[in-house]
Amino acid sequence: MTQRKGEKPTISIQEHMAIDVCPGPIQPIKQISDYFPRYPRGLPPGLPHLGALRSALTSSSSSASSTDRTNEETPDRACAGASASVQAIRRDEEPDVEGYESDDSTTLGTLEFSLLYDQENNALHCTINKAKGLKPMDHNGLSDPYVKLHLLPGASKANKLRTKTLHNTLNPVWSETLTYYGITDEDMVRKTLRISVCDEDKFRHNEFIGETRIPLKKLKPNQTKNFNNCLEKQLPVNKTEDKSLEERGRIMISLKYNTQKSCLVIGIIRCAHLAAMDANGFSDPYVKIYLKPDENKKSKHKTAVKKKTLNPEFNEEFCYDIKYADLTKKTLEVTVWDYDIGKSNDFIGGVSLGINANGERLKHWFDCLKNKDKKIERWHTLTNELPVSLND
Numbered sequence: 547m548t549q550r551k552g553e554k555p556t557i558s559i560q561e562h563m564a565i566d567v568c569p570g571p572i573q574p575i576k577q578i579s580d581y582f583p584r585y586p587r588g589l590p591p592g593l594p595h596l597g598a599l600r601s602a603l604t605s606s607s608s609s610a611s612s613t614d615r616t617n618e619e620t621p622d623r624a625c626a627g628a629s630a631s632v633q634a635i636r637r638d639e640e641p642d643v644e645g646y647e648s649d650d651s652t653t654l655g656t657l658e659f660s661l662l663y664d665q666e667n668n669a670l671h672c673t674i675n676k677a678k679g680l681k682p683m684d685h686n687g688l689s690d691p692y693v694k695l696h697l698l699p700g701a702s703k704a705n706k707l708r709t710k711t712l713h714n715t716l717n718p719v720w721s722e723t724l725t726y727y728g729i730t731d732e733d734m735v736r737k738t739l740r741i742s743v744c745d746e747d748k749f750r751h752n753e754f755i756g757e758t759r760i761p762l763k764k765l766k767p768n769q770t771k772n773f774n775n776c777l778e779k780q781l782p783v784n785k786t787e788d789k790s791l792e793e794r795g796r797i798m799i800s801l802k803y804n805t806q807k808s809c810l811v812i813g814i815i816r817c818a819h820l821a822a823m824d825a826n827g828f829s830d831p832y833v834k835i836y837l838k839p840d841e842n843k844k845s846k847h848k849t850a851v852k853k854k855t856l857n858p859e860f861n862e863e864f865c866y867d868i869k870y871a872d873l874t875k876k877t878l879e880v881t882v883w884d885y886d887i888g889k890s891n892d893f894i895g896g897v898s899l900g901i902n903a904n905g906e907r908l909k910h911w912f913d914c915l916k917n918k919d920k921k922i923e924r925w926h927t928l929t930n931e932l933p934v935s936l937n938d
Contacts, residue, residue, distance in 0.1 A: 654756035654777040655680035655716070657693070657743060661760065663734060665767035668925050670726040672739070674709050676719040680777075683745035683753050688714045690747070691755065695724055696740040697733070698759070700793035700927075704821040704856075704895075711746045727818040727857075728796030728925035732906050734762045743777060754780055794895030794928040795820035795856070797833070799880060800863075801899075801914035802921040803870060810837070810866045810873065810914075814849050814880075815923065820856040823884035823892045828854040830885040831894060837866050838877045838900075851885045873915055874901055882928060895928025 656678050662671040674693045683689045694708040707726070712718040729737075742757040756777025765771055800813030814833045823829045830853050837845040845866065852858035868876070877900030884892040899907045910924040 653681055654779070655743070656774060656776050657741065657756075657758060658772075658774045659741065660770050660772045661739070661765055662770045663729065663762070663765045663767050665731070668727065668729050670729045670739075670762070671723055672707070672725070672741075673723045674720045674741075676717070676721070677743060677777075678717050680716045680718070680743065681755055682716060683755060684747075686714070688716060689745045689755065690714065691718050691743055692746055693720065694742050694744060695726075696742070697726065697793070698738045698740050699736075700929075702792050702794065702821065704795045704819050705793050728798065728927075729762075730906050730925055733927075734765065734767075737762045742780075757781065792930045794930050795882070796925050797880065797882065797897065797928055798923060798925050799899070799910070800921050800923040801910060803873065803914060803918050804865075805870070805918050807865075808867065808869060810868050811863055811921075812847075812866070812878065813863045813921070813923075814860045816857070816859040816861070817882060817928075818857050820858070820882065820928075821894050822856060823894060824854075826854065828856060829892075829894060830854065831856075831858050831882055832885055833860060834881050834883060835864060836879045837868070838879055839875075870915075870918070876900060877902060878911075880926075893930075895930055897926045897928055899926070 658675040658677070660673045660675070662673075663669075664671065672695055677691065677693075680689055680691055690711055690713045692709050692711040694706055697705045705726070707724040709720045709722045709724065712720065739760045739762060740757060741760070743755045745753040745755055747753065757780060758773075758775040758777060759781070760773065796818045798815040798817070800811075800815060802811045802813075803809075804811055812835060814835070817831060817833075820829055820831055830851055832849050832851040834846060834848040840846075847864040849860045849862045852860070877898055879896065879898050881896040882894040884894055886892060897907060899911050901908070901911065903911065906924060907926060910922065910926070913922050
């Protein structure tokens with residue numbers, strides 16, 4: 547293209563885009579935090595007063611103003627010098643501030659609660675008092691916290707307890723007592739109480755905030771122990787745990803061998819924390835018992851149905867005519883069912899007592915044999931393991 551004398555050269559858009567407008571290596575863009583040090587939750591306690599900061603900034607600014615003002619990098623150097631002075635003071639007189647920024651237990655909050663194991667009544671009382679400094683989970687900078695409890699291993703909906711929900715607070719005060727019934731000495735040795743704090747959401751899934759776990763063996767019978775624990779991130783649950791031993795609730799059974807009538811008297815007293823089998827969040831439970839082996843298939847007994855409850859009280863007794871010597875060959879199978887109209891009843895859970903059992907179930911059977919004419923009551927854990935010999 548020819549150019550007339552006196553005319554300014556014109557550049558096409560293609561030529562303009564071809565010009566190297568950014569020669570040399572690309573420099574990182576400075577952030578605002580490079581110029582102004584950030585102190586979460588106010589100034590750290592180890593940092594000197596503002597006078598020291600002002601002197602550091604003033605000295606850096608005065609040294610920067612004495613340099614050549616034509617140099618475009620002078621403001622950056624001045625601020626960088628001030629920041630370096632502040633960083634030096636911080637390194638000398640305070641711990642690492644990065645801890646404030648991390649999402650560890652200190653930022654999740656603390657939970658204050660107490661535990662009491664009532665050995666006589668086989669009850670674990672969990673009093674949830676309050677929490678402080680919970681992590682905000684909602685857009686308004688607050689949370690709607692509640693507390694839920696699980697017993698590990700064997701966690702399921704059947705052994706879950708929860709408090710009420712308190713809205714728009716990071717420092718909730720519940721002062722609420724939740725009680726597990728049917729807790730045995732064996733449970734106190736092998737069980738761990740998991741206490742989780744969650745945020746309730748109406749339109750989404752509830753969000754996990756933090757948790758703490760207490761091995762029940764740390765508790766002494768009939769003595770209240772107070773805790774004030776920092777909440778931790780969610781810990782993984784042992785997935786190798788046998789799924790067939792999922793807990794479905796507790797049942798209280800009494801055994802007594804009547805020497806005068808030569809019969810075994812079995813009492814079905816009550817159940818607690820049964821698994822919900824119906825859509826309304828409840829069950830319609832009843833209990834069936836068998837004394838095996840049952841050659842004539844006449845050992846089956848069952849209780850009345852209790853409507854819409856997970857903690858039914860039956861207080862029913864059943865009698866088996868049997869010689870005392872034959873008890874060592876027998877196994878008592880106890881199953882709990884949910885009654886349904888128009889379809890098959892749902893199995894909730896079961897437990898077996900006898901010479902082939904173990905733990906508390908074996909001990910209960912032996913205590914019955916050793917103590918004739920004495921009623922012995924014990925709590926037992928229901929599992930989702932259905933005996934092969936049973937059909938509803």
